[in-house]
Amino acid sequence: MVYSAKDNDGYLTEKSIEAMRSELAHDIFRQDFAHIYEEQNLAHTELKTGVTDVMRELMDELQSGILASPEIEQMMIRLSERL
Incomplete structure (x- = not known):
């Protein structure tokens, strides 16, 4: 925004x-940003899928008795709920 106390004397x-500057950079590099955001979304999705699989495996081990620790079980349940 440009402000001015006088009609011809504005300042930023x-x-x-x-x-x-930020808007200009986004306009100039919009394609690059789109590519970066796409890669970030893909990495986030892969990470979330991997974590879900590992959590499911650990929860199965806890429920089947292979991994026996009440403290770890409680912590895993809280973590899986948060994820």
Whole structure:
């Protein structure tokens, strides 16, 4: 935003200048950002799937008695609920 006490004497705040720089960078590098965001989303999905599989395996071991620890069992249940 441009502010002015006089009609022909405007100035920009530091916050406004940074906002314009950011918008300009996003316009210039929009394709690069789209590619980066796509890779991040893919990595996030793969990580979530991997964690879900590991958590499911550990919960199965806890329930079947292979892994016997009440403390670990409680912690795993809380962790799986949060994930």
